[in-house]
Amino acid sequence: MCGIIAILRRPATRIVPSSDEVLAVVATGVDRLHDVLGNSPVILSDTTLLDAAASFEDADLLLSGAPGLLALMRDPDLAGRIEAILADVSPxxxxxxxxxxxxxxxxxxxxxxxxxxxxxxxxxxAVKRDRLDTRDGVASLSTSGTPSDAGLVVLLSVQQALSAIDRLEVRGRDSAGLQVTVWNHGIDSDDPSLNARLHDPLHRSGSVRLLDFDGVTGGALAFVVKEAAEIGELGDNTAALRSALADDDLLLRALSAPTVEGSVLGHTRWASVGLISEPNAHPVDSMRADGLAEPLVTAVQNGDVDNHTDLVVTEDLSVAPEITTDAKVVPALCAAQLAAGHERLEAFRRTVSAFEGSLAIGAVTGDAPDRLLLALRGSGQGLYVGLAEDAFVVASEPYGVVELTADFVRMDGETPADPDDPGASRGQIVELDGALAGTLQGISRRSYDGRDLPVGDKDVARAEITTRDIDRGDYAHFLLKEISESPASVRATLRGRLVGP
Structure with missing residues (x-):
């Protein structure tokens, strides 16, 4: 199995909270805990414990998203002051x-x-690990540059994607990759340090692609980092990706632009087709081996395209011999459909409809990096569109979205839109609009045969897990976490149920 992650964000609609506001809410939570212990004996039916939980939930909301990150970054002492207050919570x-x-x-x-x-x-x-640790992660990505506030928000998406890959690695970890696409970046398309990285036909780590976005050649830049290793530990891949991103001076220059925006598309892989190598690690792009120019598309994929070898021949897809993953046909065929004159969503629909097999796919076209295309068909795969504050977070498992939000729309790859024509109508295609990120209005959904499938409140589900349930924390493996935490879980389960002699 593999894992997909993508984050699409719009400018924040909430103001940055003040340090005093955040600290007051955290302190209120601790005060409520003292109030609980002020009753002797503790009154089980008292709501004070719930009030304490609600205060910390309010603090989590204040510190979430772009406003929360900027509050922590603008006041270097805020994180430490929060931790000092929270030190009383555990005892x-x-x-x-x-x-x-x-x-x-x-x-x-x-x-x-x-x-x-x-x-x-x-x-x-959530406050300590999802917010304060995220602040530290963003800071570690910007040690060799000075991102603008807007650039820090892009790095927030990068950090959250890396965190999700860490959790998704339980599904496969022989390679991983992350594409960071930025626009309003202020980098000249003739910049020598940019041109030196534009022409790798294998799309290996460090490659950059020039996107014709908003009517401007180079209007957006797509940076890719990858890691591939047959042997390693959980967390090795994201550590390598993080290091590569933190050392990328060109990316950090782009993130210093005052109005820069960005999107992230990532993947963790368990190779089933193709060697374990950087060229085979996702995201893969549409660049042809024969040098013929076609529209740029990049994609990630879970599952296998069973007919990929046939499609390479019948659709005249020129693929470098070093690239042996079946995923290459996704961007290559979509680019061919775009070159044939089909509009973006129809080109993507025609592409995924040509595939045989159970698949989950995420893709971005060069002319619309502020949009994300998704496809799901067949059993055994999943895609979840999380509705976060001013952001979409997409993952192939629910535990990939819960750091940002508990609310999501689950794509359905099995139920046919037309029971009388299940073969053609089974599967769903979604386009996410970054300008409406985090809202149902930003989700356009249709079946594989092109029927509109409106999205409404009834489609929104709520996760029953949190990052505390599924985060590996400081344990080397998830099994060690389960073993170590099981005594406390049993004790909590039996609390109040055993009667002494």
Whole structure:
């Protein structure tokens, strides 16, 4: 199995919170925990514990998204001050748990108390690991440059994509790649340091592609970093990608532009077709081996295109011999459809409809880096469109989206739009509009045979997991995490259910 991640963001619609506002909310949560312990014995039916959880959830919301990141970056002391306040939380929670275990109560009251504790732990984890650690991750990506506020927001998407790849690696990790596309970047298309990186036909790590966006040649730049290794540990790939991005002076120059924007498309791979190599790592692009010019398309893919060898021949797709992954046919065929005169969404629909096999695909065309194309067909694959604050986050598993949002639209690759014509109408195609990122209005959905499938509130589901449930944390492997945390889980499950002699 493989993993797909993509993040498409628009400028923030919320103002940056002040440090005092954030600190006050965090401190209120700690005060409520002290209030819980002020009752002797602890009153199980009291709502104070829920109030504490709600305060930390409010802090998480304040620190989320672009406004939260900028609050943390503009005040270098804010993260440390938050951590100092949160230092009291763990011992307070331990005292509350001990107090709960020492008293009698109804099963219903105990369940409510346990649920409140879970909410509390989830919220505190989110503040510390999803917000403060994200700030540190963004800072580590910009050590050799000075990004503008807008550039920091692009790096926020990069950091969150790397974090998602870390979680998705449980599905496959022999290679990984990330494409960072930026526009309003201020880099001249004749810049020597840019031109030196434009012509790698194998699209290896460090390659840059020039996009004709907004009517301007070079109006957008697509930077790609990749890592491929047969042997390694979880986290090695993202560490390599992070290092390559942090050392990319050209990218950091682009991110210093005051109005720069960007999107991210990434993948973690478990090779089933093709060697483990940088040319085979996704994203792959549409550049032809014979040098003929065609529109630029880049793509990532989960699953196998069973008829890819036939398509290379019948569609005259010129593929370099070093590229042996079946995923190459996705951007190559889509580029051919664009060159034939089809508009973007129709070209993509014709492309994915030609494939045999169970597939999940994400793609970006060079003329519209502020849009994302998705396709899902068959069983065994998944794509989830997360509705975050001013952002879409797309992942092949729900745990790829939950750092940004609990709300998502699940694509359906199996139910036919027309039961009388299941072969042609099975599968869904989605186009995401970055100008409306994070909203249902920004999602355009249709079936594989081109029927419109409107998206509404009924399509929105809510994740029942949080990053605390699925994050590997400081453990080397997920199994070690499960083993280490199991005693506490059993204890929490049995709390209030055992009666002494």
């Amino acid at each position: 307070l929670v331990c005292r509350i748990e001990s107090a709960l275990e020492d008293q009698d109560g109804t099963a219903a009251d105990m369940e409510e108390a346990n649920a409140a504790l879970v909410r509390l732990r989830d919220a505190v984890w």
